[in-house]
Amino acid sequence: MDLTLSMTLAGVHRTFMPNDLFWTRFFGQQFLSPTPTIVFDEVFEDNRILGKFALPNIVAPVNSETGYEVVSYKPAYMKEKDSIEYWSDSLFNRVPGEQIGGSYSPAQRAELMRADHVKKHTIRMENRFNAMCAQALITGKEIIVGDNYPEHTVDFRRKANHTAVLTGAQAWGQAGVNPLDAIGDMADQLYLTTGGATTDVVFGPLAWKLFHKYLVDTKQAWFSTFTKGADVNFSQIAIGGLKQTAYMGTITGNNGETLNLWVDNTTFIDPVTRLTGRHLGENDVVGIDVNGFKGIQCFGAIKDKKAGNGGLAAMRMFSREIELEEPSADYVLTQSAPLMIPGNTNASWRMTVK
Numbered sequence: 001m002d003l004t005l006s007m008t009l010a011g012v013h014r015t016f017m018p019n020d021l022f023w024t025r026f027f028g029q030q031f032l033s034p035t036p037t038i039v040f041d042e043v044f045e046d047n048r049i050l051g052k053f054a055l056p057n058i059v060a061p062v063n064s065e066t067g068y069e070v071v072s073y074k075p076a077y078m079k080e081k082d083s084i085e086y087w088s089d090s091l092f093n094r095v096p097g098e099q100i101g102g103s104y105s106p107a108q109r110a111e112l113m114r115a116d117h118v119k120k121h122t123i124r125m126e127n128r129f130n131a132m133c134a135q136a137l138i139t140g141k142e143i144i145v146g147d148n149y150p151e152h153t154v155d156f157r158r159k160a161n162h163t164a165v166l167t168g169a170q171a172w173g174q175a176g177v178n179p180l181d182a183i184g185d186m187a188d189q190l191y192l193t194t195g196g197a198t199t200d201v202v203f204g205p206l207a208w209k210l211f212h213k214y215l216v217d218t219k220q221a222w223f224s225t226f227t228k229g230a231d232v233n234f235s236q237i238a239i240g241g242l243k244q245t246a247y248m249g250t251i252t253g254n255n256g257e258t259l260n261l262w263v264d265n266t267t268f269i270d271p272v273t274r275l276t277g278r279h280l281g282e283n284d285v286v287g288i289d290v291n292g293f294k295g296i297q298c299f300g301a302i303k304d305k306k307a308g309n310g311g312l313a314a315m316r317m318f319s320r321e322i323e324l325e326e327p328s329a330d331y332v333l334t335q336s337a338p339l340m341i342p343g344n345t346n347a348s349w350r351m352t353v354k
Contacts, residue, residue: 027295
């Protein structure tokens with residue numbers, strides 16, 4: 001007697017750990033290169049320069065050209081690969097969601113596997129793009145390293161004084177330390193370098209706790225709708241309830257400019273070590289001038305004959321199959337050549353507060 005005949009599948013319960021691609025929001029542009037190298041003309045125009053005084057009866061000197069710098073970057077290269085093995089029992093066994101006893105043919109199961117592999121590859125690559133965006137924004141660098149991939153650092157040359165570490169009596173939570181002053185100091189540094197204004201501040205979860213505690217202890221009046229010329233709107237979400245990222249509120253000054261406050265609690269899993277890491281350190285705070293940073297998601301050419309264009313195709317990612325005759329199998333391969341580049345790396349700063 002086949003006991004499976006008396007069973008009915010109630011459904012599929014998947015344990016799914018979502019990943020918020022938060023950091024990609026600061027890299028809103030995309031560039032697809034038809035070559036393995038990405039090249040930019042880097043131009044900096046400082047609009048704070050004053051006009052020159054000159055007597056009316058002398059010849060005015062000609063302004064000197066500031067020029068530009070040609071900067072080239074070599075992107076990383078990524079591959080995700082899975083197999084559909086026709087010689088194994090996998091195509092003859094029920095797949096998740098299939099009725100008890102089996103209702104699909106081996107060919108149908110192969111199609112489901114094929115679609116699932118491409119979906120998984122896309123998710124993992126988008127996760128990596130997000131992690132690269134986070135690293136470029138937070139540190140001003142991208143460290144590219146992996147299994148059988150030699151370590152390589154892409155340094156976007158952010159100024160050293162856009163990174164600060166507060167220790168001892170200067171650390172947040174110490175008596176007399178005002179986190180707003182520390183954020184203001186870093187915002188001032190960004191302005192002096194670029195002429196821009198910090199529009200968004202992202203806190204690690206422990207840094208937000210310290211910031212929020214300071215406000216609760218010393219700025220109770222701020223939790224009304226209006227005080228001292230500044231609109232203040234703070235979230236009351238408990239830190240322990242944050243699973244990924246949360247928009248915690250705003251501070252709006254008399255001039256109408258708004259400072260957006262975020263908390264990032266997102267994590268990732270390293271594909272080689274399988275260890276969990278954080279995009280933003282728990283005690284880190286990052287400031288961004290969204291209008292000046294203008295990050296670009298860049299992708300070098302796919303180096304594969306099947307991608308077209310003579311084996312150098314300009315694409316975000318490319319999936320294809322490779323057929324193996326013996327033992328019979330199909331390999332599903334997805335490739336990409338990403339590099340996340342800040343439009344202006346100095347339109348960001350990082351501060352470790354404890």
